[in-house]
Amino acid sequence: MADAEVRRRLAATWGTGAGLWDRLTTVDHKIVGRRYILTAFLFLGLAGLSAVAMRLQLARPESRLIGPDLYNQLFTMHGTTMMFLFAVPVMEAFGVYLVPLMLGTRNIAFPRLNAFSYWVYLFGGLMIWFAFMLNVGADAGWFAYVPLAGPEYSPGKRVDFWAQMITFTEVSAQAVAVEIIVTTLKQRAPGMSLDRIPLFVWSMLVTSVMICLAMPAVMLASTFLIMDRLIGTQFFNPAEGGQPLLWQHLFWFFGHPEVYIIFLPATGMVSQIVVAFSRRPAFGYLALVLALVSVGFLSFGLWVHHMFATGLPQLGASFFTASSMLIGIPNGLQIFCWIATLWTGRPVFATPLLFVLGFFFIFVAGGLSGLMLASVPLDFQLHDSYFVVAHFHYVLIGGAVFPLLGAIYYWFPKITGRMMSERAGRWHFALAFLGFNLAFFPMHVLGLQGMPRRVYTYLPETGWGSLNLLVSFGALLFALSFVVLAANAVAAVRRGALAGPNPWGVGTLEWATGSPPPAYNFERIPVVTHREPLWAERESLPVVVGLAVDDREVVATSPVEAKASLREMSPEPSIWPLLSAIATTIAFIGSIFTPWAVVWGGAIVAVALIGWFWPKGSREDER
Amino acid sequence: MKHRPILDVSHLPSYGYGPASPIWWGTLGFIVLESTGFLLAAGTYLYLAAVNPDWPLATPPPGLLWSTLILAVLLASLWPNRMAKQDAEQEDLGRTRRNLLVMSAVGLVLIGIRFLEFTTLNVRWDQNAYGSILWAILGLHTLHIITDVGDTLVLTALMFTRHGHGKRFSDVSDNAFYWDFVVASWVPLYVLIQGGPRLWPGG
Numbered sequence: 125m126a127d128a129e130v131r132r133r134l135a136a137t138w139g140t141g142a143g144l145w146d147r148l149t150t151v152d153h154k155i156v157g158r159r160y161i162l163t164a165f166l167f168l169g170l171a172g173l174s175a176v177a178m179r180l181q182l183a184r185p186e187s188r189l190i191g192p193d194l195y196n197q198l199f200t201m202h203g204t205t206m207m208f209l210f211a212v213p214v215m216e217a218f219g220v221y222l223v224p225l226m227l228g229t230r231n232i233a234f235p236r237l238n239a240f241s242y243w244v245y246l247f248g249g250l251m252i253w254f255a256f257m258l259n260v261g262a263d264a265g266w267f268a269y270v271p272l273a274g275p276e277y278s279p280g281k282r283v284d285f286w287a288q289m290i291t292f293t294e295v296s297a298q299a300v301a302v303e304i305i306v307t308t309l310k311q312r313a314p315g316m317s318l319d320r321i322p323l324f325v326w327s328m329l330v331t332s333v334m335i336c337l338a339m340p341a342v343m344l345a346s347t348f349l350i351m352d353r354l355i356g357t358q359f360f361n362p363a364e365g366g367q368p369l370l371w372q373h374l375f376w377f378f379g380h381p382e383v384y385i386i387f388l389p390a391t392g393m394v395s396q397i398v399v400a401f402s403r404r405p406a407f408g409y410l411a412l413v414l415a416l417v418s419v420g421f422l423s424f425g426l427w428v429h430h431m432f433a434t435g436l437p438q439l440g441a442s443f444f445t446a447s448s449m450l451i452g453i454p455n456g457l458q459i460f461c462w463i464a465t466l467w468t469g470r471p472v473f474a475t476p477l478l479f480v481l482g483f484f485f486i487f488v489a490g491g492l493s494g495l496m497l498a499s500v501p502l503d504f505q506l507h508d509s510y511f512v513v514a515h516f517h518y519v520l521i522g523g524a525v526f527p528l529l530g531a532i533y534y535w536f537p538k539i540t541g542r543m544m545s546e547r548a549g550r551w552h553f554a555l556a557f558l559g560f561n562l563a564f565f566p567m568h569v570l571g572l573q574g575m576p577r578r579v580y581t582y583l584p585e586t587g588w589g590s591l592n593l594l595v596s597f598g599a600l601l602f603a604l605s606f607v608v609l610a611a612n613a614v615a616a617v618r619r620g621a622l623a624g625p626n627p628w629g630v631g632t633l634e635w636a637t638g639s640p641p642p643a644y645n646f647e648r649i650p651v652v653t654h655r656e657p658l659w660a661e662r663e664s665l666p667v668v669v670g671l672a673v674d675d676r677e678v679v680a681t682s683p684v685e686a687k688a689s690l691r692e693m694s695p696e697p698s699i700w701p702l703l704s705a706i707a708t709t710i711a712f713i714g715s716i717f718t719p720w721a722v723v724w725g726g727a728i729v730a731v732a733l734i735g736w737f738w739p740k741g742s743r744e745d746e747r
Numbered sequence: 748m749k750h751r752p753i754l755d756v757s758h759l760p761s762y763g764y765g766p767a768s769p770i771w772w773g774t775l776g777f778i779v780l781e782s783t784g785f786l787l788a789a790g791t792y793l794y795l796a797a798v799n800p801d802w803p804l805a806t807p808p809p810g811l812l813w814s815t816l817i818l819a820v821l822l823a824s825l826w827p828n829r830m831a832k833q834d835a836e837q838e839d840l841g842r843t844r845r846n847l848l849v850m851s852a853v854g855l856v857l858i859g860i861r862f863l864e865f866t867t868l869n870v871r872w873d874q875n876a877y878g879s880i881l882w883a884i885l886g887l888h889t890l891h892i893i894t895d896v897g898d899t900l901v902l903t904a905l906m907f908t909r910h911g912h913g914k915r916f917s918d919v920s921d922n923a924f925y926w927d928f929v930v931a932s933w934v935p936l937y938v939l940i941q942g943g944p945r946l947w948p949g950g
């Protein structure tokens with residue numbers, strides 16, 4: 125068959141039409157992934173606006189812009205949205221888009237589940253923001269500590285919406301995690317043995333395993349919470365044998381790994397960018413993989429450092445201090461490998477790499493303040509002060525947002541087929557770096573001077589006014605940098621230079637196909653012989669033949685060596701994932717108002733699921 | 748870039764069993780997720796037991812009868828479940844249909860017994876923290892049974908239609924794999940909720 129004919133038929137098999145129905149039923153991981161990324165940025169925008177509102181209020185002492193009630197909602201919505209609706213989802217979204225392409229396969233494993241996950245995430249996120257607009261926004265903090273979040277101190281529906289939002293995002297996050305694990309283990313291009321998996325995919329694999337082990341904790345916690353509130357269970361009520369600290373254990377069992385769930389994919393992005401722009405394979409590939417895995421392990425031992433101030437036994441606290449410091453080792457190792465890669469390569473300081481350098485600087489600073497907080501006596505001093513706010517924004521923004529911004533510049537040409545402007549990229553970086561440090565560095569000082577966190581105002585006599593003004597100015601600058609990003613992206617999509625398949629001249633498989641990739645990802649599935657296939661095979665790419673062009677076939681491979689073992693059918697588009705997500709949403713929102721919604725809601729979810737799984741006379745059935 | 752064909756996959760089968768099949772790995776993924784959930788629920792039980800000097804909080808232990816019957820039926824179901832898996836992997840449609848009918852019946856009976864078990868817990872979910880966690884653990888496991896039985900019922904219906912061939916046998920095999928997990932998870936939970944209040948010091 126001529127190549128053009130192969131492409132035409134593959135496009136007919138895998139393509140998604142332009143109509144509304146096609147859009148609602150699509151199971152193409154690239155379309156879902158793109159949506160997912162954009163939605164995560166929508167939530168970043170909302171969370172960012174709430175941060176700016178808080179900072180406007182705090183710019184001057186005794187400001188009357190925002191009252192305490194609204195302030196409580198703002199910091200809760202900000203933290204909740206950033207952590208649950210932006211940071212984790214955006215990383216998973218990049219995984220959904222990139223992992224199948226980097227592995228050389230035609231779609232993600234369980235594409236309908238993938239479509240479902242996205243809808244659930246969208247509906248859950250919209251639900252809590254609608255609640256906020258209807259003045260039932262969550263207001264008990266993003267960690268919703270009991271008893272404050274319990275039935276007694278938080279009557280009304282605010283916390284119920286919060287708890288259900290948790291369920292939504294966790295259902296979605298866990299499903300995507302399973303999809304990414306199975307895609308990575310079972311759908312790698314033939315020949316891509318474990319030691320040839322791209323580092324970003326490794327990071328997503330470890331992250332996904334962590335999600336499977338950590339997220340059930342917060343789901344259980346939020347379920348217990350909502351049951352305490354709605355049907356009178358007594359999990360957190362000390363009068364009936366319950367225990368408020370139980371909440372904190374369950375929450376931080378999730379919440380601490382959460383930080384690494386956000387951070388590890390970012391390190392995967394950093395690895396790809398460092399390799400691409402130093403134009404040499406990663407120094408210490410094995411060390412980088414082992415570091416990822418050990419961070420994954422260690423992150424589960426440490427949750428108690430969030431609870432030093434709760435009066436745990438002393439020995440336990442020392443143990444946790446030690447292990448908190450231990451995790452610095454693999455993190456340091458990664459940084460060492462990246463620097464060595466840059467040092468021994470021929471680095472090109474394009475925008476993505478600038479953001480990586482910004483990441484080095486900010487993240488190391490955040491790590492240092494983290495070491496300070498991990499020591500128990502200091503933590504007692506600084507607990508719930510602005511020092512902590514400075515620390516975790518250094519870690520979260522330095523560790524995750526800066527690499528993510530680099531990743532956007534790096535993969536934008538692949539996703540859209542167009543180049544972003546380098547000039548605007550540099551301006552964006554300069555503004556972001558400056559704005560960020562102006563906004564968050566003075567917070568360390570404010571914390572040391574005793575300014576507590578989660579206060580909506582302070583008195584002029586404290587002398588915190590001028591630093592706070594500086595902080596708020598920096599925050600505005602930082603926010604402005606995102607406007608530059610948005611303008612750059614919009615302009616690039618409209619009239620950016622055409623990117624071509626491999627604008628940066630990189631070695632991983634996503635660059636072996638068109639930009640944006642065609643619906644079927646690869647005209648022929650590649651066979652992998654090296655860690656950087658496109659650097660090793662410069663003349664021609666070794667490929668698979670014998671895969672159907674009129675059926676949605678993907679190659680399934682063995683988990684370790686990636687030997688081709690099956691030609692699996694990948695599911696067709698379907699409306700049922702969307703209908704199932706709607707049914708799930710109705711059931712969960714209903715349950716906020718009546719426990720019976722669990723029963724009738726369960727029934728409609730069951731109907732939707734049966735529709736989903738019932739085969740519709742596929743070609744396999746006709747044969 | 749030019750292409751250089753070096754591997755022909757046209758002879759490969761279109762579905763497989765066990766670890767060869769991606770769905771098997773997906774099932775394993777969900778088993779890991781759910782095991783974590785169970786472990787944390789069990790951890791919560793033990794934690795609450797540890798922080799309360801009198802466990803089970805001045806309420807009698809749950810009735811043994813139905814709980815133990817569930818254990819017995821679940822363990823006994825391992826055998827027909829094994830048959831379901833084996834016959835599916837042999838792609839024997841007649842036996843697979845029969846096995847699925849048996850497993851559906853077993854599942855429905857179990858759900859029935861479970862509802863009886865809820866009536867003999869001797870504590871309400873809203874009475875105290877012990878009642879809450881007891882009901883929660885049982886609820887989690889019940890949800891588990893119900894979803895798997897639902898899956899089995901749909902598969903059974905499917906195998907009696909024109910779809911009953913090929914890859915569906917692999918689905919039956921994975922369904923059996925999941926049922927093993929439903930059984931395996933009940934054993935420690937049974938020991939915990941029945942043994943806990945009887946053996947806990949000061950209980």
Ligand code: HEM
Binds near residue numbers: 200206
């Ligand atoms: C535009 C950049 C940002 C600004 C100006 C900002 C500002 C703030 C402010 C003013 C607070 C409240 C501090 C307090 O009163 O205790 C806060 C809290 C918080 N921020 Fe940010 N933030 C930004 C970005 C982020 C990002 C990217 C994340 C996570 C990925 C994040 C996560 C959090 C969390 C978890 C809290 C704690 C909320 C709580 O105490 O309930 N922030 N931030």
Ligand SMILES: [Cu+2]
Binds near residue numbers: 379380381426429430
């Ligand atoms: Cu932590």
